[in-house]
Amino acid sequence: MRRRLLTGNQAAAWGARLSGMEYAPFFPITPQTEIMETLAGWIDRGELTGRLVTLDSEHSMVTAAGAAAATGVRVFTATSSQGLLHAMEMIYTVPGWRAPFVMVNVSRGIASPITLEPDHNDIMAARDSGFLQIHCATCQEVLDAILLAYRIAEHPRVRLPVLVNMDGFYLSFTREPVIIPDAALATRFVGAFTDDDTQFTPRTPTSLGVAVLGGTPYSYFRYQAHQASLNALEIFEESAEEFHTLFNRRPLLIEEFYSEDADIVFVMIGSFATKAKNAVMELRAEGWKIGLVRPCLLRPLPIHAIFKALTGKKGVAVIDQNLAAGRGGVLHGEITGALYGRPGAPPTITSFIGGLGGRDISGAEFREMAVVTHHAMERGETPPPRLLFTQAELASVRKMQATALGSHALPTKTQKGEGHE
Amino acid sequence: MYRIRFHGRGGQGMKTASRILGTACFIEGYEVQDAPRYGAERRGAPMFAYVRVSHTTIYERGVVPVPDLVVVADASLMAIPAAGLLTGCTPQTILIMPPLYAETPPLPFPGVHLTMDMDKIRETQISPSHLSSLWAGAAARLCGIVTETSLLQAVEEELVLLGEEAVAKNRQSALFGWRLMEAHTGCVTEKREPSSKAPPPEWIEFPWDPVSMSAPAIRSPETSRGVITGLWRSVRPVIDDARCGKCWWNCSVHCPDSAITVNKEGAPVIDYAHCKGCLICVEECPRRAITVRPEERDPEKGDPP
Ligand code: SF4
Ligand code: SF4
Numbered sequence: 220m221r222r223r224l225l226t227g228n229q230a231a232a233w234g235a236r237l238s239g240m241e242y243a244p245f246f247p248i249t250p251q252t253e254i255m256e257t258l259a260g261w262i263d264r265g266e267l268t269g270r271l272v273t274l275d276s277e278h279s280m281v282t283a284a285g286a287a288a289a290t291g292v293r294v295f296t297a298t299s300s301q302g303l304l305h306a307m308e309m310i311y312t313v314p315g316w317r318a319p320f321v322m323v324n325v326s327r328g329i330a331s332p333i334t335l336e337p338d339h340n341d342i343m344a345a346r347d348s349g350f351l352q353i354h355c356a357t358c359q360e361v362l363d364a365i366l367l368a369y370r371i372a373e374h375p376r377v378r379l380p381v382l383v384n385m386d387g388f389y390l391s392f393t394r395e396p397v398i399i400p401d402a403a404l405a406t407r408f409v410g411a412f413t414d415d416d417t418q419f420t421p422r423t424p425t426s427l428g429v430a431v432l433g434g435t436p437y438s439y440f441r442y443q444a445h446q447a448s449l450n451a452l453e454i455f456e457e458s459a460e461e462f463h464t465l466f467n468r469r470p471l472l473i474e475e476f477y478s479e480d481a482d483i484v485f486v487m488i489g490s491f492a493t494k495a496k497n498a499v500m501e502l503r504a505e506g507w508k509i510g511l512v513r514p515c516l517l518r519p520l521p522i523h524a525i526f527k528a529l530t531g532k533k534g535v536a537v538i539d540q541n542l543a544a545g546r547g548g549v550l551h552g553e554i555t556g557a558l559y560g561r562p563g564a565p566p567t568i569t570s571f572i573g574g575l576g577g578r579d580i581s582g583a584e585f586r587e588m589a590v591v592t593h594h595a596m597e598r599g600e601t602p603p604p605r606l607l608f609t610q611a612e613l614a615s616v617r618k619m620q621a622t623a624l625g626s627h628a629l630p631t632k633t634q635k636g637e638g639h640e
Numbered sequence: 641m642y643r644i645r646f647h648g649r650g651g652q653g654m655k656t657a658s659r660i661l662g663t664a665c666f667i668e669g670y671e672v673q674d675a676p677r678y679g680a681e682r683r684g685a686p687m688f689a690y691v692r693v694s695h696t697t698i699y700e701r702g703v704v705p706v707p708d709l710v711v712v713a714d715a716s717l718m719a720i721p722a723a724g725l726l727t728g729c730t731p732q733t734i735l736i737m738p739p740l741y742a743e744t745p746p747l748p749f750p751g752v753h754l755t756m757d758m759d760k761i762r763e764t765q766i767s768p769s770h771l772s773s774l775w776a777g778a779a780a781r782l783c784g785i786v787t788e789t790s791l792l793q794a795v796e797e798e799l800v801l802l803g804e805e806a807v808a809k810n811r812q813s814a815l816f817g818w819r820l821m822e823a824h825t826g827c828v829t830e831k832r833e834p835s836s837k838a839p840p841p842e843w844i845e846f847p848w849d850p851v852s853m854s855a856p857a858i859r860s861p862e863t864s865r866g867v868i869t870g871l872w873r874s875v876r877p878v879i880d881d882a883r884c885g886k887c888w889w890n891c892s893v894h895c896p897d898s899a900i901t902v903n904k905e906g907a908p909v910i911d912y913a914h915c916k917g918c919l920i921c922v923e924e925c926p927r928r929a930i931t932v933r934p935e936e937r938d939p940e941k942g943d944p945p
Contacts, residue, residue: 224659224666224674332856389701393675394662493699579702583838590840610842620853625860627852 225397227390230358231323231383232257233397234365235295236267237405238321242292243271244283248302249335250387251325255297277306284320285313288380289427290419293369293412294320299387300327300341307344313380314349314444316427319372319412320380321365322350326489327387328576336577337387339489339541343549349444351381351451352518354488356474358397360515361385363462366400367470369409370458376450386490388577404465448519455516472521475528477503478510483592484529484565485511485585486554487538491574495538498585509589514550522557529554530563534592540574547604548572567596573607580607641694642783642830643704646775647725648713649874650678650685653772656798657711658689660776660814664786664794665693673698679722684874684917686723693785693830706730709828711779712737713771718744720871734782734828736821754782754824761820766813773799773810777817784826791818865914869897873917876933879908883929891921891930 225233231254235243245255261267274280277298288294298306303324324345326337342352351371353364361383368381385391400408419425431437455472463469474492477499478484485495492513502509512528514521529535537555539548546552551570558564569592573580584607595601644661648654655676662674676689690704706728715738717723726749729735733751738758740747747753756778766774773795780786786794795814799807848854879891884907891908892900899915900908910921922930 224663224672226675388675388677392677393673393701394659395673395698396666396671490701494701497699577702581838581841584841586837587840587843605843606846607841608844608846610844613844613847622863622866623858623860624853625862627859 221399222396223399224394225358225362225399226253226392226394227355227358227361227385228253228325228392229257229394230362230397231297231365231385232261233399234362234383235321236261237362237400237402238293238295238366238369238409239406240267240293240295241269242284242287242294243269244274244280244287244294244296245271246274246277246280246298246302248277248299250327250391251297251299251302251323253391254323254325258295277302278309281306281309281313281322284322285309285316285318285380286427288313288318288320289316289425291412295322295365296320297323297325299325300329301333303341304329304344307348310345310350311348312428315440317378317444317447318380318427319369319378321368321372321383322380323361323365323383323385325385325387325391334576335387337389337489337540338575338577339384339539339549342382342384343541343543345382346518346549349379349448350518351377351379351448352516353381353383354515354517355383355385355390356488356490356492356513356515358385358390358393358395359468360470361390362397362399363466363468363470364515366405366409367455367458367462369412371451371454373410373412374451374454374458377447377454379444379447379451384489389490398466398468400466408462408465451519452516452521470515472514472516472524473528474511474513474515476511476513478512478528478532480508481510482508482533483536483589483596484509484532484534485536485538485588486513486529486550487511487540488514488517488550489540491538491540491580494580494582495585498582498589501582502586502589507589517553520553520557525554525557526561526564529558529565530561532565534567534569534596535565536569536571536588536592538571538573538580538588540572542572542575551604566599567592567601569595569601570604571607572604575606578607641692641698641700641832642709642785642828643707644691644693644709644711644779644783644828645688645704645707646690646711646713646779647686647688647717647723649717650687651874652713653769654687654711654713654775655689656772657713657776657779658691660773660791660794660798661779661783661786662691662693662794663797664776664780664790665691665783667790667793668786670694670785671696671698673700677703684872686717686720688724693783704728706831707733708831709733709779709782710735710737711775713775714738715740715744716871718747732829732831734824736778736782752827754821757820761816764816766816767809770806770810770813773814774817777814778821779817780814781818781821781825783828788815788818791815868913869899869916870911870913873912873915874935875917875919876912876935877910877915877917877919877922877930878933879910880929880931881907883927884908884925885927885929887926890924890926894920894924896920 284296328334328338355361364383372381459470537551539550646654662672666672674691678687731750736754886906888902899911
């Protein structure tokens with residue numbers, strides 16, 4: 220067991236290495252490429268056996284991953300943003316093959332406008348695909364989640380692929396201390412990928428993902444995959460328990476940070492949640508009864524755990540680092556859906572959209588979200604969702620527009636009173 | 641917590657410098673977070689890397705808005721506002737960099753400005769490819785929380801894949817940077833968390849704008865002229881008139897920035913304010929009439945400052 224400085228990408232590569240990855244189909248994309256490079260470097264230097272191939276696109280990459288997994292090979296791959304979207308047809312297809320493998324997504328905002336920095340719209344697009352989803356807040360969690368993901372994915376009661384998500388830049392390129400588990404213990408934990416259903420040989424051909432005509436068989440197979448996904452809740456807890464015994468760290472369905480006695484709770488996922496921790500500690504020091512609840516597993520959604528953590532709270536502020544056009548924050552919908560109509564559900568659930576395209580969320584903004592939620596609780600009236608976007612930011616966009624549009628810039632009513640000269 | 645920012649151009653080793661410092665502090669038992677930040681990933685583009693060093697778990701993430709130490713590897717970056725060298729500097733911030741260019745106006749920098757003696761470094765014949773270790777060594781000394789042994793061990797850990805010789809040279813370079821800063825040992829001071837009690841954010845009611853401005857489009861060609869891509873250049877293509885056959889179309893058509901125009905005499909002319917130094921023209925010229933020189937800016941000849 221060693222504690223070392225690793226980037227999220229390196230931690231992901233270590234996760235794959237310690238899980239006994241055998242086959243890694245890849246297609247490079249910023250900010251994921253370092254995962255591929257790290258694995259390729261190890262294979263090159265003879266430190267890792269297994270085969271890494273580059274495919275012609277993410278679509279082929281996910282097809283290859285699913286196909287190889289279906290033959291009983293332990294598969295690892297990774298992508299990001301546009302790459303995940305490009306693979307989307309297969310992302311929705313391979314869970315139906317019931318082919319278990321692990322794929323890391325390094326979150327990055329999606330086009331248009333195209334960008335490099337993170338938000339969760341890419342991973343949210345895969346939310347309902349049948350892949351399980353684990354969301355990480357630290358580089359350590361990335362490594363741990365991959366070990367855990369293989370255990371869950373390959374479990375006979377689940378047999379589905381898993382997406383492990385980390386934020387681009389904020390984790391992918393950020394080094395922080397990571398404990399690299401002992402290789403023998405990791406092997407013991409992950410176990411062998413043996414299942415009679417995946418013993419593929421040319422003598423015993425299998426057709427996967429066949430067509431069905433008619434809604435009856437279709438409903439049957441789709442709902443089977445859904446149930447397998449729900450089974451993962453139990454398998455997660457069971458595996459996390461064993462993980463804790465072996466490694467003395469416990470992977471969590473949801474992280475609860477000072478939330479037990481809190482009146483107000485922030486809810487968010489991903490690495491920006493550590494910023495919320497700073498805010499929680501500072502507000503606590505001033506007497507606020509405030510905490511943070513961070514769902515780590517998003518698919519299946521741990522509805523009972525979320526309800527248990529939030530029941531009896533007076534106010535919940537959901538901070539979404541994504542934007543479903545025409546709806547608002549995805550997590551806000553997930554949380555309200557999980558709580559609605561249950562006794563003890565928090566009466567006030569405010570919605571904030573922040574951190575799009577890597578936009579920072581400041582300590583002062585966390586404080587203001589707490590203040591807004593507090594007022595809403597007192598008034599019994601929930602304000603409309605809010606984008607975290609300041610006067611100064613609008614002014615900076617206006618400046619860009621003045622340059623980009625030149626004489627095409629239109630004077631608009633909205634520019635009045637914006638402090639824009 | 642100590643918050644340190646390294647600024648340089650892509651290829652100048654500032655990511656490596658930040659990692660050597662990060663690892664050295666980690667060896668000393670600190671919690672560490674380090675990360676590079678690139679815009680466009682191209683050689684020569686301004687980039688920075690940051691390091692946070694703390695006694696306890698680090699929850700802060702993302703760029704360092706208020707640095708305690710700023711290390712600048714390249715004085716030419718001062719001309720590029722977007723490089724943000726001085727962003728968030730306070731009277732307590734320490735700045736270490738090569739001497740400013742003669743024509744540079746006084747820096748709007750409120751803190752303590754130290755100058756790296758580049759002449760001394762040249763005398764020792766430290767290779768430019770080992771300068772990242774030198775900056776790391778200097779930064780380590782300025783912070784004053786790293787021993788010489790940990791610094792050298794960090795150099796080794798970070799660069800082991802480059803081979804023994806490179807490690808040895810980098811160790812020398814790191815030590816040199818370390819020694820040059822002796823008089824300023826530990827002058828960087830650590831700061832507390834910035835308080836969330838800062839004035840509340842001025843969130844706005846989000847405006848609706850017509851699509852003519854609310855879609856990400858550039859409609860003004862002036863922007864291409866306004867962006868001085870010549871600042872990206874680290875090498876310069878120079879047309880040798882004696883060899884140029886005035887075919888005119890090869891170099892000018894292939895230039896991705898339309899930086900080569902053809903004058904009345906049919907001779908190609910490079911616009912150095914916009915030539916980004918990609919050297920495609922060099923590759924395309926059938927007569928090998930375009931040579932590559934190291935970059936030296938000459939405002940007299942229309943170069944960006
Ligand atoms: S391609 Fe070469 S020969 Fe032709 S105009 Fe350009 S420099 Fe001259
Ligand atoms: S170096 Fe590139 S940008 Fe510069 S003139 Fe040649 S082709 Fe154009």
